[in-house]
Amino acid sequence: MPLVYSSKNRILTKILKRVKLTIISRGYEAEKKGVSFDRIKMNKALAAYDIAWVEWQDPAKDNSDCPSLYKVTSKFFNVEVGMKSSVDKYRN
Numbered sequence: 001m002p003l004v005y006s007s008k009n010r011i012l013t014k015i016l017k018r019v020k021l022t023i024i025s026r027g028y029e030a031e032k033k034g035v036s037f038d039r040i041k042m043n044k045a046l047a048a049y050d051i052a053w054v055e056w057q058d059p060a061k062d063n064s065d066c067p068s069l070y071k072v073t074s075k076f077f078n079v080e081v082g083m084k085s086s087v088d089k090y091r092n
Contacts, residue, residue, distance in 0.1 A: 015056060024090075037090070042090055
């Protein structure tokens with residue numbers, strides 16, 4: 001069981017690092033400065049994020065004791081919020 005939680009923490013750290021440090025911060029900075037961001041770097045970060053989300057779900061498939069407390073998205077007053085909408089903003 002500790003191995004499952006250790007793996008989940010490693011994957012979550014990877015996801016949050018991609019989201020916070022790469023995707024959202026670079027996109028936000030470019031928006032504020034009124035310039036375009038590096039599309040190649042952004043696409044690389046988005047691909048790594050997508051792989052990490054698939055990896056995040058894998059342990060739960062093989063381990064019934066493995067909870068997943070995090071959702072990619074949710075609704076707040078009928079408006080989509082969360083990491084998914086923040087990340088998707090920079091996809092195309």
